[in-house]
Amino acid sequence: MTAIDIKPRRRTKNRPVWDEEPSLAGKAVKTLFMVCYAAAIVLPIWAVVATSFASEEALNRAGGSLLILPTDVSVQAYREIFSGGALTDSLLLTLTLTAVGTAISMALTICGAYALSRTGSLLHRPILWLILLTFLFGPGMYPSFLVVQNLGLFNSYWSLILPGAVGTFNIIILRAFFMNSIPGELIDAAKIDGAGEFRTLFRIVLPMSKAILAVIALFYAVGYWNMYFQAVLYTPGLETQPIQVVLQRMLMSTQGLPEGAQAAAQYQARGEAAPTAALKMAVVVCTIVPIVIMYPFIQKHFTKAVITGAIKG
């Protein structure tokens, strides 16, 4: 054997043999870029959480903005949120809207997607077109507003759920999944065994689609939980507003703007102090927590859902 003894550079595990090891500088630049990007996302979130647990003295020392490290931990802000006042009402309302809205949206989406996944049935093509056309043209803000008014939904919580209850994109995603990932033989077999459409849907199709149903439910739930625009548009007159609207008012009240001064005056009129930074950040944390709790369960299925939709849509 040849006696050339080349000492190989240390290679990253799992790197394909044909791939040359990048230079140290290249690696360093890339690592720095990725670390900075991740830090830019994580650090503000961390500061928000830290500030929400800060006591008033610690905040005053820091000048009333964010803290990186809470010097003395206080749960005063959270006690205030859950003490049964306007903030508690708002959180409960938003939770209810999210639960009811997601249930309605999922029911509509599942039924529509299953009906459309059975190609060749009566009126299949016209109904599919009805859904696809919504991608091309939106009715516009004002006509939608008029319809909500005409239906008597203005300043009713139903106007926060019903107009946006069907995500046509989600129907197309779910339909593509039903058609491509559930073997047709299985459905045919169920039919031969005498199962009707409803039984096939509930006993065969849905149990096989749990992952994608979870992702779509998350998309809907996040949409309802983060709802702001619809509340501004359709329910400006209601006493209890979704949490995002409340958070926006708190933000304004401490920004020293005309609208902020108004909001601050409202707080004063009710005999409440304008919200402290800790309280504001605690509300922010409350709006993040449900999302962060759901997230790990569903994250691994994201890619599949997004890709299915992008390609078959």
Next chain:
Amino acid sequence: MATLQSTAPPDTDDAPRPPVVRRKRTVVQRLRHDWPLLLLALPVVAHLMVFHYWPSAWNIIAFMDYSPYRPFWENPFVGFAWFARVFNDPYFAPALLNTLKFSVLNLLFMFPLSIVLALAMNSIISLKVRSTFQSVVYLPHFFSWVLVVTVFVQVLGADGLVSNWIMGSGGERLNFTSNPDTFLLLVWMQWAWKDAGWGMIIFLAALASINPSLYEAAASDGAGRWRRMWHITLPGIRPVIILLLILQIGGILTVGFEQYQLQRQAVGYQATEVLDTYVYYQSIIGNQGESFGTAAGLFKGVIGLILILVSNNIAHRLGEQGIYQKS
């Protein structure tokens, strides 16, 4: 595009299953057979009729001198008079210009950012590092705009974290979140924070679908890292890039509402007014009237429709798939 679905078995990958060939039946027979499916589709159809197609039909009042206080049929048709009023409105052109400005910003600086991020992410070999990083960068996509704006004000605002640091070391107060001159940069930073990570998800999937033996062959032919990227990676994700580009161009007049409405007070309407906020403030908050707001919205909808059709047509001519197939 079909190659993207690496998880599905290849034979079920492309076209939908062909319908089972049955002998021709009458409508009544089909109805008897298919009624459960129609029943299942009914709620969705009803919903779209009420909340999509009915409001779409309401757009007709853009051509009428509409007043809600008289019966509908007594409203006279006035042709394009309302559109003329919209175009002559001194606030309309700036709103349109701002909208285009934000769209171009998105195309030039957000879209490539997601691609670069995806390429960087794709070159991470350790699966553990990769999935951790992915979890972090997808997360802000699920935050609301209210939350994003709040966090930005707390960090970069006049009383924010960074401003306090600067003042602590003897500098001047930062005026970033309420400065109309730098609003474009602020918007871009908010987009990058919230959605750049999410934007890369589809490119990552496209990258994963590229056959690794192509790289191996190119490497053994002496192609280096950059040549491989230019000749294999980028052509591999081209269909996805074109598809997303079409979607972006179709939505060029839709840049969102909340992000601008939320910062309108702080930054001022001149810098933040886009078409959607224009419609809202002119005719729902203001008193320009129903027909005016509808005309402005219809203009936006029709231009968007034309842009989608045209860009899709161009994609077909370039031999790409586009959003829908030619049928």
